[in-house]
Amino acid sequence: MFQQEFTYETRPVRVVFRPGAAVTATPDEAARLGLRRLLVVCGSRGEPTAREIADALGDRCAGVHAEARMHVPVEDADRAVAAARAAGADGCVAVGGGSAIGLGKAIALRTGLPLIAVPSTYSGSEMTPVWGLTERGTKRTGRDPAVQPRSVVYDPRLTLGLPVPLTVTSGVNALAHAVEALYAPDASPLTSLMAKEGVRAMTQALPRLAEHPRDEDARGRALYAAWLCGACLGATTMGLHHKLCHVLGGTFGLPHAETHTVLLPYALAFNAPAAIGALSVLRRALGADDVPRALWDLTGRLGASRSLAALGLTEAGLAPTARSAAGEPYANPRPVTVEDALAVLRAAYGGGPP
Structure with missing residues (x-):
């Protein structure tokens, strides 16, 4: 039987999907959003790729913050927010898996800055308004449209080296x-x-x-x-x-x-x-x-x-x-x-x- 009662809400997210898009499309997405000072966030494993993207952003890059960890400890979020404010960032680019994107979301949640996601794993976090923070052994999650990435850049080549x-x-x-x-x-x-x-x-x-x-x-x-x-x-x-x-x-x-x-x-x-x-x-x-x-x-x-x-x-x-x-x-x-x-x-x- 056809499901005749349901609600579905679309959210404002733009997806770019192509090999090589991480370096070639991310600057274009930043320009399309009118962003001029982007903080690039990542974890230690994804830092080489994040720095390539930072180089591609050129003068639009306000710095690289490579401190993302699993489950987004609240103290990590505090440092990332401070880094974004100190850099005068008007947006963020999160490069990596769910940890990096989660840290980018924490910045967006606290500051309202728009987020661009460049995922390198299959976590799917980039397509959700769901955020998570861990404090004193308890992980809190919530939903907020502010953390939904405005652009998602999918580049299959970023995942070629995934173990x-x-x-x-x-x-x-x-x-x-x-x-x-x-x-x-x-x-x-x-x-x-x-x-x-x-x-x-x-x-x-x-x-x-x-x-x-x-x-x-x-x-x-x-x-x-x-x-x-x-x-x-x-x-x-x-x-x-x-x-x-x-x-x-x-x-x-x-x-x-x-x-x-x-x-x-x-x-x-x-x-x-x-x-x-x-x-x-x-x-x-x-x-x-x-x-x-x-x-x-x-x-x-x-x-x-x-x-x-x-x-x-x-x-x-x-x-x-x-x-x-x-x-x-x-x-x-x-x-x-x-x-x-x-x-x-x-x-x-x-x-x-x-």
């Missing part, structure tokens, strides 16, 4: 956005189409990239999939899966993409009885009847960690994570008790088939 393990986990991170969008209470026919296509494109690209990491066509397909999956996340409400990941990342410092990769099959298995429509779409996209098992098989086959224990979490962390995840209201197809959340976490801690 295979990070390629796989970053890609599954993107899949998680699409999966939760399919059963979100504010899903729409358009987000469902984007989610299905994003899952299809990513699950086709990842096996190719595991064997041929510098396959530019597969890199382009994966980046295209990340765009779609990120757009789904930006338009819908997150559920149990993302809540657990945020708690584990903010409280225990677990790596973001790897945590998404481990948890996704188990969170989906828990929600499956209440997400029949989503499972039907995912079966067609993946060509598999048992979707949680198919995702678990895929990540294991591509060499990703399958358990929270392998990521460094101790068993003592399971109960407080479950209490935190169940103790706050959020949208999910099934109600989540502390016992439910703990069962999901225990399964993910053991790493066996969901």
Whole structure:
């Protein structure tokens, strides 16, 4: 039956997608937005690329701030905001993965400066108005139109050097956005189409990239999939899966993409009885009847960690994570008790088939 009641809001973002665009298109996007003093933010791994982009910006570059870290610690955000103000910046360019883009969003949230995103992983953060900050072991997230990048420059060549393990986990991170969008209470026919296509494109690209990491066509397909999956996340409400990941990342410092990769099959298995429509779409996209098992098989086959224990979490962390995840209201197809959340976490801690 056609979904006849829904709401879908488009946001003002311009996308440039082409090989080589990072250096050639970013200055054009800055000029189009009328920006004259841009602070370039990145992490240590992405600094060489960020400095190439800074050079391409020429006189429009007000400096490079290479201090982005996972989960955006609030003290990092404070320093980045101070750097932007000290440089007299009228905008920011975030170069890298979710950490760099998250730091750029923190600057935009505090200052209102427009943001240009140049992603080098498949996090999808560049397509969302979602921000996150970690303070004293707690990760807070929110939505604000001010943090939505005004321009996104996708350059598949930036991802050619992405190590295979990070390629796989970053890609599954993107899949998680699409999966939760399919059963979100504010899903729409358009987000469902984007989610299905994003899952299809990513699950086709990842096996190719595991064997041929510098396959530019597969890199382009994966980046295209990340765009779609990120757009789904930006338009819908997150559920149990993302809540657990945020708690584990903010409280225990677990790596973001790897945590998404481990948890996704188990969170989906828990929600499956209440997400029949989503499972039907995912079966067609993946060509598999048992979707949680198919995702678990895929990540294991591509060499990703399958358990929270392998990521460094101790068993003592399971109960407080479950209490935190169940103790706050959020949208999910099934109600989540502390016992439910703990069962999901225990399964993910053991790493066996969901």
